[in-house]
Amino acid sequence: MSDSFDSYVRSARLYFESAGKRPSAYVHTYGCQQNVSDGEKLKGILAAMGYEFTSDTADADLILLNTCAVRENAEDKVFGNVGALKKLKEHNRSLIIAVGGCMTQQRHIADKLRASFPLVDIIFGTNAARELPRLIYEKLTQNTGGTYLDGGEEISEDIPVLREDKIKAYVPIMYGCNNFCTYCIVPYVRKRERSRLPKAVYDEVKELIADGYKEIMLLGQNVNSYGKEHGVSFAALLKMLDDIDGEYKLTFMTSHPKDCTHELIDTIADSRHIEHHIHLPVQCGSDRILKAMNRNYTVESYTALAEYAKARIPDLSLTTDIIVGFPGETYEDFSKTLELMKKIRFDMAYTFIYSRREGTKAALLPDPVSDKEKGAWMRELLEVQGEIGLQNYQRYIGGTFEVLCSGRDKNKPEYLTGHSRQSIITRFTGPDDCIGKFVKVKITGAMPWAVEGELIQ
Numbered sequence: 001m002s003d004s005f006d007s008y009v010r011s012a013r014l015y016f017e018s019a020g021k022r023p024s025a026y027v028h029t030y031g032c033q034q035n036v037s038d039g040e041k042l043k044g045i046l047a048a049m050g051y052e053f054t055s056d057t058a059d060a061d062l063i064l065l066n067t068c069a070v071r072e073n074a075e076d077k078v079f080g081n082v083g084a085l086k087k088l089k090e091h092n093r094s095l096i097i098a099v100g101g102c103m104t105q106q107r108h109i110a111d112k113l114r115a116s117f118p119l120v121d122i123i124f125g126t127n128a129a130r131e132l133p134r135l136i137y138e139k140l141t142q143n144t145g146g147t148y149l150d151g152g153e154e155i156s157e158d159i160p161v162l163r164e165d166k167i168k169a170y171v172p173i174m175y176g177c178n179n180f181c182t183y184c185i186v187p188y189v190r191k192r193e194r195s196r197l198p199k200a201v202y203d204e205v206k207e208l209i210a211d212g213y214k215e216i217m218l219l220g221q222n223v224n225s226y227g228k229e230h231g232v233s234f235a236a237l238l239k240m241l242d243d244i245d246g247e248y249k250l251t252f253m254t255s256h257p258k259d260c261t262h263e264l265i266d267t268i269a270d271s272r273h274i275e276h277h278i279h280l281p282v283q284c285g286s287d288r289i290l291k292a293m294n295r296n297y298t299v300e301s302y303t304a305l306a307e308y309a310k311a312r313i314p315d316l317s318l319t320t321d322i323i324v325g326f327p328g329e330t331y332e333d334f335s336k337t338l339e340l341m342k343k344i345r346f347d348m349a350y351t352f353i354y355s356r357r358e359g360t361k362a363a364l365l366p367d368p369v370s371d372k373e374k375g376a377w378m379r380e381l382l383e384v385q386g387e388i389g390l391q392n393y394q395r396y397i398g399g400t401f402e403v404l405c406s407g408r409d410k411n412k413p414e415y416l417t418g419h420s421r422q423s424i425i426t427r428f429t430g431p432d433d434c435i436g437k438f439v440k441v442k443i444t445g446a447m448p449w450a451v452e453g454e455l456i457q
């Protein structure tokens with residue numbers, strides 16, 4: 001397999017060299033950090049084939065969309081964006097359009113895309129990066145567009161990566177998900193859980209730190225179940241990585257409450273480099289709905305875990321995900337979510353209205369509550385959470401954060417921005433040479449989503 005991957009990369013390179021023009025690719029990734037990390041590999045492969053990159057679709061010889069399927073609006077966006085490429089394709093018949101990732105991994109979506117959008121040349125799934133050079137080379141030389149969804153579950157360690165950021169590096173530690181939460185499409189499109197070898201992760205992280213990366217974000221759909229096949233827990237992996245010397249921080253996404261152990265919380269509390277932040281999606285505050293979601297924990301066990309974590313890590317920032325309007329959820333269930341929010345007092349909650357995903361168990365359940373009503377519940381939740389977030393952040397005023405400065409604020413470039421060790425967005429004024437460094441900031445003000453302060457020289 002490796003031979004064929006390498007040989008198609010080489011053939012494409014020679015093809016472009018003999019044509020005497022460097023081809024240009026536009027790559028856009030939708031969805032979660034895991035997908036961004038996949039996108040960095042897709043770009044790594046394209047670069048090895050000879051592509052340069054452009055941020056303008058009009059300049060591109062290849063347009064590649066790396067898609068997400070987690071909610072319906074994510075998919076609608078992609079269909080809209082693909083449709084909008086029609087004009088470009090009419091002007092440039094040799095333009096190659098490729099669509100891959102979680103959305104196209106679903107056979108019914110791949111079929112729909114083929115049928116409705118003949119302008120799409122290549123359709124590929126989530127573990128198909130190794131096939132991309134072949135699919136593109138065949139399109140270039142034989143004009144045969146292909147569909148490839150059968151990527152298997154093998155982990156490839158030799159795929160080149162073109163990192164999007166110079167400060168923060170994504171490191172996937174595992175792929176797939178075995179949890180089958182009844183609303184969720186991810187286990188179907190990302191297949192079964194599999195972990196990279198601890199040594200592979202360790203070597204990569206060590207090299208990234210030596211290369212000057214300041215934040216290493218470990219990725220998995222459920223990092224807490226890392227390493228089962230290798231007999232190394234996520235906490236043990238974190239300890240190994242935390243022992244590497246250097247000035248950097250370790251962050252991770254995402255933790256599932258059912259597998260979040262005291263060992264993990266203790267490891268964070270006692271570490272030198274691990275962020276004091278846990279993103280622990282609770283989804284709902286009603287035991288009845290949690291059961292229907294197949295989440296495998298209760299409000300009581302979740303609360304006990306959150307309390308243990310807050311006691312062990314006094315400056316812990318706890319954030320969460322909430323789904324509003326799961327099929328069969330009543331206002332009474334929803335009001336228990338409000339109660340839980342008030343009890344746990346999350347710093348931040350990412351809230352989503354339930355979206356029906358074809359092929360999941362919840363898609364078969366009756367869903368009588370209207371979208372309008374769910375929207376009203378959502379607004380109530382956002383109001384409660386906004387107030388709690390603001391009050392939480394106000395408690396930091398007067399204190400000092402160590403902030404990894406990531407750059408200028410996109411909307412207000414007079415400010416620098418970054419994340420604190422608690423992963424709280426912190427903005428402040430200062431010179432550009434703070435960018436990419438850990439700096440100390442005295443906190444002077446709070447907003448519901450961030451704090452602001454003054455640089456301590």
Ligand code: SAH
Nearest residue numbers: 183184221254281321322323352353354355
């Ligand atoms: N693996 C991660 C989350 C992946 S999806 C975890 O388990 O935490 C990110 C978030 O999207 C989920 O936490 C959930 O809140 C939301 N989500 C997933 N499927 C959804 C659906 N069908 N409708 C609405 N929100 C959904």
Ligand code: SF4
Nearest residue numbers: 177179180181184186
């Ligand atoms: Fe989806 Fe649940 Fe897996 Fe997260 S843990 S990816 S919500 S099935």
Ligand code: F3S
Nearest residue numbers: 031032068069070102
């Ligand atoms: Fe979306 Fe796939 Fe991530 S469905 S959220 S891109 S794993």
